[in-house]
Amino acid sequence: MAGDEVSDLDKNRALVDWLRYRLRQAESRVRELEVAERQERARVERARAERSWKIQPQRSNESALLHRGGCGLFTEPMGYISRQDAVVALAQPEIEPCPVCAPETDLDP
Incomplete structure (x- = not known):
């Protein structure tokens, strides 16, 4: 039955359609993984901040302040310091x- 054969053109069109479908699936998966990666990086950064401290510089006649790394009172982008440095700073x-x-509650010996 020669009339029932699928032409090479139709086979290749079907292949292109399938490949486009698979590409959309792969792109969707990449977007999901990118979101998950950003969320994981943010989680790791938050955890690191919670284990660290930061110093708010002195303003006019006020003292400088030592904060826990995750304190929302001082959110300017500054570097975190270690526990040992926080102990020294608080002294x-x-x-x-x-x-x-x-922050001093976590610095007791």
Whole structure:
């Protein structure tokens, strides 16, 4: 039955349609994985911030403040410091602990 054969053109059109379908699926999966990766990076950064401290620079006649890394009272992009550095900073007379996040509670020996 020669009339029932599928032509090479029709086979290739079907292949192109299938490949486009698979490409859309792959692109969708890539977008999902990118979102998951961004969320994981944000989670890791939040966890790192919670284990760190940061110093808010002194303003006019106020003291500098030591904050926990995740404190929302001081959110300017600054580097985090280690526990040891936070202990040293808190011993300085010009640096006080933040009254909101109370960073000194995690610095007790």
